[in-house]
Each structure stands twice: as structure tokens, then as C-alpha cells.
Amino acid sequence: MRVITTIEEMQNTISHAKQDGQSIGYVPTMGFLHEGHLTLMEKAREENDIVVISIFVNPLQFGPTEDLSSYPRDFERDKELAEKKMVDYIFYPSVEEMYPHPSSITIKVNERTDVLCGKSRPGHFDGVATVLTKLFHIVQPERAYFGTKDAQQVAVVEGLVNDFHFPIEIIPVETVREMDGLAKSSRNVNLLPNEREQAPILYQSLLRAKEMILEGERNPQTVITFITEMIAENTDGKIDYIEAYSYPMLEEMTKLNGKFIIAMAVKFSKARLIDNIILEINEK
């Protein structure tokens, strides 16, 4: 495994690999790797000749009130984990390497952003789309892997790739869960013991909602009310949002049909948890 810190070396390396006919699988990360990331790397390892991950805490996707400087970092640990997953290259550029001067060109995401987590993070997805445009051109993968736990991010990335015809297949990978169903997250360690006991209710409520829908419920508001009550009655968490939208367009629906997402964010005392399910119904 090799760590590469400059854009030029990364592009040259990829260019040689491509001339040798090798396929590239790519996992973009902000480091502090957890099991979700490792699953993405495993999938990339299975499906490609070469696996590249990037570790870059992208300042452009942090808002002015969000604490970029305290974002957790542990490169040595990340390196060990990546090596175990047989990653070939870690692209690990500095902020100066990625943003040597203010960009003369900006990218703005106009859809899919003012709902779910995006609502409270204006500009966040512009930063995500900008850094991914750069990274996709640097790593030039055939396939890029994203966890569906950040379903809105996957939706925005699919919009970016489709609208601009990047020759890249976006591969959404299912959320990795604890035995009791809680979505894995580096934030779970911040749950108090009783909160950790309650937290699986989030996913359970989504599974119960899925059952309701499979049994014929088509009114999004009924489903959302059910989930809201189940979480309110069984946890100390404060609901940030529970919403249902078409997927990946993230548009409002009056009736559940086609592909759609039910997503939530719930605040516990020191951890804000998110979870979602994506379902598909095809009725005329």
C-alpha cells in the first residue's frame, strides 16, 4: 500500500494503471475510518483491480458554525485499517494541495439539498459536489462506493454523476448495523448507557413502517406519525426530523409509490443519530 499526497503523483499513478488495463475502485472518506468505510473497501476490493481510498477532511463542506478543526483524525490508525483491507493507494492530500487558491469556478447543487440533513447545512452539498468533482478527476475510478446511511449524499452524488455524465458507476452500499439493528457510526460511543439501549428503536421503527407499507399503507403522513410516536414513547431522543421523499430526487410525495426514502435524525444527549430505509413500490 502506498500513501500519495500530491495530485500529480496520484494522476500519474492512475494513468499508468489504466494503460495496463486495470480497473479502479474508489472510496472517498474524511478518515477516522469505521466499519461502514471498511465494508465499502471490501466491496471495492472484490470488484476492481486497484482500490484507492482518499482521506481528506474537506473544509468546503463545513459551515461557519461547524467545527472543522475538531473533526476527529487518526491517520496512523486509518492507514493500518486500510492496509488490512488490501487497499492499494491512500490519497492523502493537504488542504493547500486541494485548494491552492480560491476556485475561479464554483459548483452549486440546486436540488435534493433543502430537505433532511441538508436543510440545516446550507452550502454543505456544494462543498461535497466540488470536492468530489476534483477527486473523481484525480482518481478516475470506474466505480465509486458510498454508504446509503448518508442517503442524501448518495442522492446528490448520483445527481452530479448523471447531470455531468461522469464515466463512473456510483455503487450505494447498505448500512452496516450492530447485532441489535443500530446503524454503525463513530458517534454511537457518545451515547449514554440507557440511550444506547434505546437507540435500536430507530431502526425498529423503520422496519415497522416498512411492514405497514407492505401491508398497504400509502399515506406518508400516517407512516411518519407512527414512527414519531414509536420513537417519542420509547426513547429519550429528541426528533430532529422524520421525513419521506421520492428517491433519489428527494421530492415531496402525497402517496407512497415508486422508489422512496424514509429518513430520520434523532438527537440524544451527546450524539445525533441518523438512519433511513429506501423502499420501492411499483403501482399504476
Place this chain on the structure above:
Amino acid sequence: MRVITTIEEMQNTISHAKQDGQSIGYVPTMGFLHEGHLTLMEKAREENDIVVISIFVNPLQFGPTEDLSSYPRDFERDKELAEKKMVDYIFYPSVEEMYPHPSSITIKVNERTDVLCGKSRPGHFDGVATVLTKLFHIVQPERAYFGTKDAQQVAVVEGLVNDFHFPIEIIPVETVREMDGLAKSSRNVNLLPNEREQAPILYQSLLRAKEMILEGERNPQTVITFITEMIAENTDGKIDYIEAYSYPMLEEMTKLNGKFIIAMAVKFSKARLIDNIILEINEK
């Protein structure tokens, strides 16, 4: 030579060519090919295994008052000309193919646009950058060829490629000229006979300016005044602008140094002509 009209077929064709280790040279055009375009194709033919040109009149780069519908088109003639230049593929998509729905993501060019021709065409270069981002992802060239007659376009494209790290080399190709120095343009046929006689003065004034600078003149305003007077005294043209900027940043200069451009637009009765020279001085 093959004409390809869908993004999918173009990407598949390129993907196969790349797997065979073939290099791609690309000339984006809006059709109605003239000698400037043909020179770009010749250069691309010399330097690459495969030559792709695109013919697409991009609605996004026309302003509301600019006449998109009357933009000249002659695909059959273009096809013959491209075939003679041994082009391998013409990518010729419809507007619906390129813009099936309003883009959920937009690109904005924030620098190099509010001077020269860009000043009177707000949004023009946003449209250029957007369509080129798409086309670059579709054609995936190693090299893309642009005429320096549209020097501002070359500057914007270089900004796009540098800022977003497209793995593409932008190759600026010198303006093709008539025997008397007039820059070739499809618009030249619209000059009245006496205007056609006067038109070479534009380039002559640039060459005289170059002499002045080589002889030591460093004040941009002195040079611009000289050119203005030469054109005003010797032609019936109405000067739209004569400007000098650093190149490719297109920033104002108080003293001519480094790489810079002197560019002009002059309106005759039925044709607006542009021309420029790019010079480089390296003084401490």
C-alpha cells in the same frame, strides 16, 4: 468516420478505445466549420490515435437576446470537411440528449469573465464551462484543442481544467489568418468590400503594438491608445473594446510584464471582428 448521437454510445466507444490503449484528441465545435476548426483537427490528427469532434450548438451559452435559432448550421457540409481531415467520430447530440431536464447542479465561472467579450455576455462562460464539463466526461480526451482567437474562452477552459483537475491537456492553437493577416472567421463574408480592405488593419495594429513593446514600451494605456488611434484613423469600424490583461488570469495590469493579452473587438456594418495577440516578457 462515424456519427454518434447518444452519450451512451459515445462513452462506450471511447471506453473500448481506451482499453485498447488508444489516445483521444478532441475538438469541440458548434459546427459550421471553418479553417480555424480544420487546423485544430489537423493538429489533433497529428498527435492522437483517435480524433473526436463534437458539433453541438449549446443553448446554455446564448443569452436571452442572442439569436440561438439563427446560428448557422450545415451538418452535411461539416461532415464532409471532417471526413477529409480524417476525423474518426463526430459526436452530434440533440439538445434533449445533452439537457434532458434542467440540471440539478450548476457551474459558475467567477473569474476571467467580466472583461473582453464576457463583459457584454453575462452567463455565457457559465454555459461554456457546463457544456465542456459534460463533453469532457463524454469524450474523455487526453488532449483538447482550442483556437486562441477566442482567447478568453481558452483562459476560462484552462481555469476549469486546472481548478477541477480534469486529466486533460488543453492545447491552444494559433489563429489562422488570411494572406493579409485578417483572422479567419465565418463572419468575414459579411464585411462590405471597403471594410474587407480595411480589416487587416486590426492585426497590423497588434503587430505594431508588439514592436512598441519589444522596443521597451511597458505602459498598457499607451499601447491601447496607439492601437485605438490606428484603427480609428484607418477603418470605418467602431471600436467595441481594446484591452490588455494578464493571461490567462485576465487581471488588470499597470505595467506590461509576464504573460499578457492585448485583445480587441471592432464592429463593422454587418460583422463584429475580434482579434488578439498574447505576449510574454519576463522582467524582474
